[in-house]
Amino acid sequence: MTAPMVNLTIEGRAVAVPAGTTILEAAKVAGVLVPHYCYHPGLPVAGVCRMCLVEVEKMPKLAPSCATTVGEGQVVHVYSEKALEARKGVLELLLINHPLDCPICDQSGECELQDYTFAEGRADSRYREPKRFNPVEDFGGDVMYVPNRCILCTRCVRFMDDLAHDEALCVQERGDRASIGKATEKDLTHPWAANVVDLCPVGALLSKDFLNKARAWELDRTASVCPNCAQGCNTIVETRDNVVMRFKPRTNTEVNQYFLCDEGRLDYRWLNRADRATQPMIDGVLADWEEAIHAAARLAKGATVRLVANASLSNEALYLLKRAFGPGVITVRTGAEAPLPGASDLALRADRAANATGAEWMGYRRVSAPLEGLGAGDVLVIADHDLTGVSAEAVSRAKAVIVIGTQVPAAVTAPNVVLPIANMAEEEGTFTNLRGRVQRFLQAKAAPGMARPSWFVLADLATQLGQPAVHFTAGAVFDALAKAEGAFAGLSYDTVALKGKLAAGATAGARA
Amino acid sequence: MSHGPSASGGALVAAAPHGHDHAPYTPVFTAGSARRAELDALITRYPTKMAALLPALWMVQEERGWIAPEAMSEVASVLDLTAAYVKGVVTFYTMYHQHPVGRHFIQVCTTSPCLCAGADKVVDSFLEHTGCKELGVTSPDGKFTVIEVECLGACGFATPVQINADYVENVTPEKVPAILAGLK
């Protein structure tokens, strides 16, 4: 049953929204941002910051737009003098005890207190009294609390209560002595706790990992997907000078809402590894790309190939590998599943790989011992797999070893050919998450040395192996994949766009 | 007009133990204890266990004199809450002691109606005669802690002073030594 529509006017714009919608959300539909702090669409309404006060004609008092539902024929003024004065008053009060230490605050540049003060606040302060002071506190996990900057919006408390179902935070004391507190013996150890840092609209809750590392305005931001488990949380990869500095969640109500788990967000350093394969090589000697591709093709042609692929390669890479060599095997590292209980179907998944579903749909087999049964005459193709747990002796049974990867695994002591590829932050492509949702990630930084995007290298290689794959973009590879692989039928790179699309395989239970 | 202690003489009010309790915390609601039984009976009055939180905290304070962090954890586990949640509640209500206090916890009302009756002088008198010297500081003998308190709701009997559970009304600076002498 759909709610009946309610018509109202916000800042002179007519808008129709379902009954029960708040004025604040209706204003978004009308393209009007009502300044707010405590309101967050992923959390229960608190209505305490009083920043979102708007004037509603025929209502005696200003209305908190986050907690006021729309009424038929309402006329709402967000920028009337009364509403502006009220919000200016809130801003002044939020700043009276604030240390105004923006120059050394990590939130600076992405701080809603700065932004709204700049937009609507006073140019000066009339506050002449001493400011209150409370010491910085380590909340455990990745979270640090700077109470002097806190505006008591309680987003963090509500996240821990209603999403994490772990009431580890509270508002303690009352009046202007209030601050966010936690029990002495209980840290923010919940696997999703670091979301409170993202939710904090000011610089009160900070990431210890990111502390003093960069200024917000120095960062370049790229839409991406977290590669660290099968959930496929949408992310923003933030880089500075070609270095990934942090992951932030990117809103996708179908996948991760507004959130990102701690393990996923903090596992980004591997994208910055310096010990990379950066040059094509043949038998330990630097080669140019064309020579190396030809050498690899010569070794593989006609041979029995054992393809060992990383389950976090893109759909495009896996598709081209399959074209070149036929489907291979994958291994999937697993760990404990850690749900965010207040969100539907959201967890750090046991499969700590981004694309096991995509791989399996294309016929890759999940194994635990990837080299088991490797024949003495076989050619081993390592596709960005680290061969953890595999001995050099086992590898040496192969007649030849072709490494297509970001690194040469330790177990491969003498690769015949090395084809260096970009990691997921250095190229674009798609992953298929555990629910069969195909999601795109974009290139966030440049690949080192002569490394090339995986799809680019593999398209060349497949072509050399007599499986023509002439594509000039990752998107073209995907579109070819969608035609060739039934589980992806009907999708296109353009329609998958930045929020992803559920693939046919998700509903058909298709396995290629 | 009434002078001295309130009309009933406080006789109806059970003496609530106050005082320093620095000993390691021992649980209040152990299985089979009278307090546990009292709490379990109380819980049945309410549709949620959480509703028994304020009463449970009162029981802890009556037994231990204050609400130690360990007490918050104990109450939390008994009522299926978290220690942080309990802390949020304990720190909201000013009657729960977050630190040990003197055996006689003396609260002098100094809100406006009492202030205009001279409550500030009553405070000074208590600070002097208890040896506490400063508000919130416990006297060296552990006997007294004096604080100012917001309106006790006995404004017509200015200045009311709450000593542990009992009200003493119409207190003037001159009456303080005699009041203190009556406290063991």
Added chain:
Amino acid sequence: MGYPHKSHPRETPVLSKHFGDPKARELETWKSFGGYRALQQALAMEPTAIQDVVKASGLRGRGGAGFPTGLKWSFMKLGDGKPHYLCCNADESEPGTFKDREIMRWTPHALIEGCAIGAHAIGAETCFIYIRGEFSEPIAVMERALAEARAAGIIGKNAMGSGKTVDVWVHKGAGAYICGEETALMNSIEGKRGNPRIKPPFPAVAGLFGMPTTINNVETLAAVPHILNNGAEWYKAMCTASPKSTGSKLFSVCGNVARPGNYEVVMGFPFKEFLYDLCGGPPPGRKFKAIIPGGSSVPVITIEEAEQVKMDYEGFLEYGTMLGSGGVIIFDDAQSMPRQLARLARFYAHESCAQCTQCREGTAWMTKILERIVAGQGTFEDLDTIFELAENMTGKTICVLSDSCAAPVTSGIQRFRHEFEALISGKRSSSVAVAGAL
């Protein structure tokens, strides 16, 4: 009788008739006064019939807001299959107010009877009397009376043999003025911080434990048995000014006055006669200067204004203030208004629950400015800041605590600006010199 003084001949002791009589606390004595007759009668009535009588009586909430009680009860949807609750607000913490304490400590059965009738009238089987934690003596008296009433079968299952269940329990607070706000009170009973809730939903729809709930003040509920016993017309006839204000009302009188205490008068009683005849006027050698007539949250008025007032809901409104809880705080000419108002502001800063920005920060800021002025460090700009701050603190928050801080301060400055200006300019007016240590 009367307590702490004998009832004045011009008082109309209905609720206060037995104040000061320890025997009135006993169930048997109370029954000999006619106690629980009204409950017996009520339990045989339809809830709506009780609501109608109370509506007809004109009884309005005695806690401060003055909302018509019968109308409030009628908001409860009877027969909706949900448990209903009655909460009796005995959190009496409004500075200047100490009437409910006397009702509970002298006439506990009057309140129990009112609670039981009120519960039945709204379809509730449970009433919680939320008593502020400091009130150890009233709590003990109430607990004992409740035990007596329970043992006598007056409350509990099959109350007075009616087949109906009416349970009444005391729930003890723990030190928080804001828990007198009805939604904060419900949160406190639920074991939460005493944070006021956003309305809607209103308590009659989703209140205590999410169920339909009515919250009534002690004095309101204590008046109900009298109304049932004597009839709505009798109650309504206790009216000497505005027809919208009926019945007798307890006024708590404190501050600089010869005979502080509780006085019960008929609505519309002339405030001047009340102050000078009943309360005995100012202390010897002094003059009344200013009055906060309805508990500290209402605007302060001058004695000249007060002398014109008729003591009812409308009468106080006419002079820019409110009847509120009936807590009359009197300041004489020896008092420094800046000092008193700074102290009041500090009360609100101490009691703010910390939810809304304007209240959490505003009450504290207001206090600091006023205390600085009192310390002789004020500026004239400070007064402008106070008014703008007060505007910012008014009508913008979940509850009215911050409004309540602003109201006495701004009204006080408006009426006694010269005292503030004298402090700011370094001159103390002779009238406040006596206040001494500022």
